[in-house]
Amino acid sequence: MTGIKSIILAGGSGTRLWPLSREMYPKQFLKFGNTSLFQETVLRCLEVSDISEIFVVTNEVQKFFVIGQIKEMGHSIPPENVLIEPEGKNTLPAIFFGMTEIEKKFGNSVVGIFSSDHVLDLTAMETISAAESLASDFLVTFGIVPVFPHTGYGYIKTSEACGPGYRVSEFREKPDFETAEKYIKEGCLWNSGMFLFETGLFFEEVQKYAPSIFTSFENGGDINEIYANVEKVSIDYGIMEKSDRVAVVILEQKWSDLGNFAAIYDEFEKDSVGNVVYECDPLLLNSDGNLVYSKCGKIVSLIDVKDMVIVDTSDALLICPKSSSQKVKEIVTELKDRGDERAYMGQTVYRPWGSYTLLEVSPEHKIKNITVLPDHKLSLQLHYHRSEHWVIVKGMACVEVNGQQFFLRPGESTFIRAGERHRLSNPGKVPLEIIEVQLGELVDEADIVRFDDVYGRN
Structure with missing residues (x-):
């Protein structure tokens, strides 16, 4: 194990992979096999960091995916290591947030910054670990040897060698096809969006080139106040393109950001x-x-x-x-402009206790297939405008209604009237599956009044 700490950026929405990826279930948590892209990123970070040294920057909606998918891997991340952004302000504030918390906990540290939705061979972590020797003198980024003239990536032009890497002479924006061909002939690298920073040097360069970001965090207050005032800016535009202390290390391994369906096509077996x-x-x-x-x-x-x-x-x-x-992201923008919730969520919606799939809907009714994970429970709640009929399909259900508790088995059912406090939980060792029929004058998620919730939701 090296001395490297890790930050995983996991707050993206993945709009270019709609309809597979939605804001409520973005691409980093999708599973195209046994593990998600986020879980693969955690596995790579565990090559250089202990689980207690991994920090994840995400948002309120996605934090339960983060915690749940790490737990699914057999690990438990310290709760204080899951950092919740009140709103997305691009990558520089997110990284500054993570670097600040790492310095508080561990002092001056070398930190790897990784996107949660990239494909990268595990062996690349050896190269990333070896780049630690550069981090005290340079902001280190990682470049990929291009395999074709890609117009969706930025490019990095190198200059003289330094240790295991090269000084960066220029960052170049995403080009058109002919310009991309020219960049490749010049020996430019794809910009992977992965970094290795020493906290002290990072804070110096941010104070020099993005002082408003530094000041927003330096002035303190809670994270909501900080994010209300902090500038929205990317790490590349904020400091990497301006600093004269930037080095790039070449990764020879296969890499992709799976940024669209063409990239998904390239990745899968044909x-x-x-x-x-x-x-x-x-x-x-x-x-x-x-x-x-x-x-x-x-x-x-x-x-x-x-x-x-x-x-x-x-x-x-x-x-x-x-x-x-x-x-594809233009479709998502159009759906958002129309107020269509399909931009944000699919038929299956994930919750910290499990998931539900919408089977049928009208203005006066909804039918859901609900799955509750073992040892999980929904909030204690009531609805003013709808009643609910639950039929148990699989597993054992513990039902609480107005303070009275009872158990239901497959084939058994219960009816919850509007205005009754109720809670569903799974005390068993296998997933609980029920069919829920909602009937009433209002059957949307707004008609939920929570009295107790083990996941801290309001």
Whole structure:
């Protein structure tokens, strides 16, 4: 184990992977296999840091994913290491927040900063660990050797060698295709967005080049006051592009930020004609180079279709050329402008106690399939405008209604009238599954009055 501490930035929304990724369930927590991108990032950080030395900067909505997915891995992160931003202010305030808390806890430290939604081989951590020798003199970033002229990444131009890396002569913005080709011929690297900073040097450079950020945190107060006043700025624009004390270390390993469906296509295993098919039963005739994703139990049939993205979820269907997958975020923007909640959440919504899937809805009723994890419970609550009928499908339910507690088994049911205080919990060792039917004049999440909640929600 080295002396490196770790910050994982895990507050992004992943709008370019809609409808798989939503703000309430962003791409870093999606599982394309046994583990999520966030969990893979934690595993990489554990190569250089103890779990007590890993800090995660996230938001209120996503903190339960952070805690739950780390617990799922068999680890327990100290609660004070999960740092909640009141609002997103880009990467420099997020990193400053994490660096401040690390210095409070450990003193002057060398800290690796990692995005939670990247794909990177575990062996890269050896190179990152070896770069620790540079951190006392330089702000260290990591560059990737380009494999093609990518227009979605920034580029780094190097100068003279220094230790295991190179001085940075210039950061370059995301280019068009011809300019990207030119950058590659010049030997430029992709900007990975990963860093290694010593806290003391980092604070010096922020005070010099982004004094308003430094002052906002230096003046103190609670984090809500700080974020109300702090400037919104990226780490690259705030200090990396301005400092003359920046070095880059080259990572030879495969890397991707999975920024769109074209990147997802590149990452997954392909069939004999270049199709990536995930979670569905395909019938593909004279169709190649496609990404097909469907979890709806359908046969997906394509005829004479080439180089397309087809993503089918229970509440949304996306079809576009792979070459246009960067534009998906424009769909999300349009949905937000329309006030459509499908920009934020899918049919399945995750909660700290488990999840629910919306099966049917009208203005006067909702039907949900609810899963409660073992040893978890919902809040003690009531609803003024709806009643609820619960039918147990699997597991053992502990039900509390107006202070009276009883147990229900599969096939048994209960009825909760509007105005009754109630709570559902799972005392068993297997997930509890129920069907909930809501009936009333208002059947949305606003009609919840909480009296007690083990997760600290209001």
